[in-house]
Amino acid sequence: MEYPQRYLSDLVLDRSVAASLERLAHEVRNWPALDAAGLPRRNRLLLSGPPGCGKTSAVSGIAHELGRPLVTARVEGLISSYLGETAANLSNLFDFASTGSYVLFLDEFDSLGKMRGDTSDHGELRRVVNAVLQQIDTYSGPSLIVAATNHSQILDSALWRRFDSVIELGLPDSRQVSALLGRLLPNNGASLARHYVEELVGLPHAATEYFAVSAKRHALLEGRKRIGDTDINFALTETISRRWL
Template sequence: MANGKVLRQLIKAGATGDVAAFRRVSEVIIEEERQKQHHLLANDLEHILYGDHAIQTSRVPAAPPVPVDKERGLPLLDIRQPSRSLDEIVLPESSSDAVEEILEENRRADVLRTYGMKAISKVIFFGPPGCGKTLAAEVVACELDMPLAIVRLDTLVSSYLGETAANLRQIFDFISQYPMVVLFDEFDAIGKERGDSGDHGELRRVVNAVLQMMDAYQGKSLILAATNHEHILDSAIWRRFDDAIEFPLPDKHQLSELMKLKLRGIRRQFELEDDEVLSLFIGKSGADLERIVRRAIKRMILRSQEFLTLKDLKNALLRENINKTRQG
């Protein structure tokens, strides 16, 4: 059954007439049931959602207009309803505690204000790709019951002189007015070290603009930045954040926890704590593990196997390694 947070989101979306959010959360529930091998239930839910019982759209509240890039007219933010809760992320204890701290301070921001203090409002996530930075942003948004706004770097960075800084200004003005969790993914694209001799003056001006806007920001939104290349960030960038949280590659304990999460409801012929199983994933990210496990489960389903085997995992891992070799 869907967890409490998802059910609350579903009922809230239905009560307010937010059809888009209702559909997104419903799709998450359907996908969860499929992963648990509850295919009949998932099929029934899909029929209800898309079939005879169409949702009426007359009560959908008007959403604020998203700022657009003047050069191409494309939206600068992708706003979505988050659905991943805290029990869906596995992190080292120190990183997990730091995320919990963000949540507690923002949930009890009014208490801090009575003492003249502010809740954490600007945090940077750093570490290798696939280790949960984007997922953590969605989890934070979900737990705080706020929309998640992902900055579209492909639109933000303009070829026209001065337009990137103008786009940044639009984004900061927008998130100052509407409370949401805002993720600047691949933040190094706009926060690169200004002393890099390979960059021209426009990129240095962008970094300066970022620093100024971060300093001046007093808005209602929680700003999260994520980077896979923390070593190339300008040194002054780090001081603009209230906290920096590392997302490293998972160790054996975290790999075991991830396996429990991803293989929930799957019958298998091996133990998740088995060293032979865990050794397959040493040096892999959480995203790598998820792709491998999904591939193995699909093969199991399509071959009408009753149990997932260690051989299935090894074959899926081999395919993953071949694909990565081809990619680079």
């Protein structure tokens, strides 16, 4: 459990994604009005997209906007090799989510929600999907349930229908990369790096953050107070030589 300190407005996201997240946060604040009007809440959100594109940051932003604790469920702690124990762990988790107003985050959700027709898995994991479906279907507590996946293509089709809202976070475009560099690089670093924006387009947000940290680290270790072209070129080479997706 943690209390994030980052607002949604602190994130660099696609405008439509940011608007969808802000709208959902506004809706959660007004759940009592929806209840009074007999309108169903949207309390189950699925975030989908490539690794490093801000899904975890988005969940943190939502929790902070709502003033709620963020509870992250570790998938490896839920899945058990013993028959029926995983379903019991899931039941305990959702019971906990009913005890207070949290943002419950199920990261790497595809580990729990693989397609039931996947012949590579034994029967226990197929039962896990059924247990997840049951818990999501019946949950009506005060918490917002958020799941995230890097591999939406392997999610069981029945799970998609259980979520009230599905938001796709994609790779940053040149505008988002430039905005990130402006926030992450001090002094003249951002203006130098803007010449290399197109080199970073097609990589996730995490790659741009890595690039900025690499440039600052290189300048510091070389004894420079300001980032120069040498630092930028070193950071770019280091960044694009890595595998990100």
